[in-house]
Amino acid sequence: MTRFLVVVLACFSAQAFAAGDADSGKLKSQACAACHGPDGNSPTGPDFPRLAGQHYDYLLKALRDYRSGARRNPIMGAQVGSLGSQDLADLAAFYSRQKGSLHVVR
Amino acid sequence: MRISPVLLLLACLPVHAQTVGNAEAAKGKNSMCIGCHGIPMYKTAFPEVYSVPMIAGQAPDYIVKSLQAYRAGDRSHPSMQGIAKSLSDQDMADLAAYYGGAGKAAK
Numbered sequence: 001m002t003r004f005l006v007v008v009l010a011c012f013s014a015q016a017f018a019a020g021d022a023d024s025g026k027l028k029s030q031a032c033a034a035c036h037g038p039d040g041n042s043p044t045g046p047d048f049p050r051l052a053g054q055h056y057d058y059l060l061k062a063l064r065d066y067r068s069g070a071r072r073n074p075i076m077g078a079q080v081g082s083l084g085s086q087d088l089a090d091l092a093a094f095y096s097r098q099k100g101s102l103h104v105v106r
Numbered sequence: 107m108r109i110s111p112v113l114l115l116l117a118c119l120p121v122h123a124q125t126v127g128n129a130e131a132a133k134g135k136n137s138m139c140i141g142c143h144g145i146p147m148y149k150t151a152f153p154e155v156y157s158v159p160m161i162a163g164q165a166p167d168y169i170v171k172s173l174q175a176y177r178a179g180d181r182s183h184p185s186m187q188g189i190a191k192s193l194s195d196q197d198m199a200d201l202a203a204y205y206g207g208a209g210k211a212a213k
Contacts (some may be wrong), residue, residue, distance in 0.1 A: 047167035104160055
């Protein structure tokens with residue numbers, strides 16, 4: 001029984017760790033702003049994506065894939081290579097909460 | 107033999123000409139997109155569970171770059187790789203114009 005409880009608690013703590021903090025993300029987003037704009041909705045190059053308001057879990061997956069190399073991009077691979085998992089979660093939380101023009105159409 | 111500078115210039119043009127997207131033309135081409143990207147908060151179930159990104163309002167050049175990356179295998183989602191491989195450069199430009207332009211219309 002104790003072992004079962006430990007396993008259950010371990011699951012909760014893993015989830016808690018994965019949650020991003022938008023305020024921390026804002027502090028960590030200065031390098032990102034050079035291309036994506038300070039709010040993530042005003043990219044400085046035509047082929048840089050808007051991030052503002054994008055889904056948190058999609059942004060986090062993109063960042064993780066850049067870091068692991070599953071998504072190959074020289075710029076982003078270099079930018080996120082040195083970041084920790086909490087950094088990625090914080091950045092995803094920050095950008096997903098900014099107002100932007102992304103939406104759904106059919 | 108004298109080569110006209112104007113002709114020389116014209117001969118160079120096609121190399122640099124970008125594929126121009128037509129948003130109207132995309133309406134007959136986006137049936138493969140709407141099943142996932144047209145449903146609010148839709149999530150992929152394979153190979154990982156996460157929310158499908160919102161693409162309306164995205165930068166058109168980035169949409170083209172993403173589709174090219176799926177086609178080249180630089181991005182790994184199996185459905186998107188299959189779909190991107192079925193698209194021509196003109197299809198990609200048209201879809202980018204449609205979804206990118208949708209953002210401007212909504213603002």
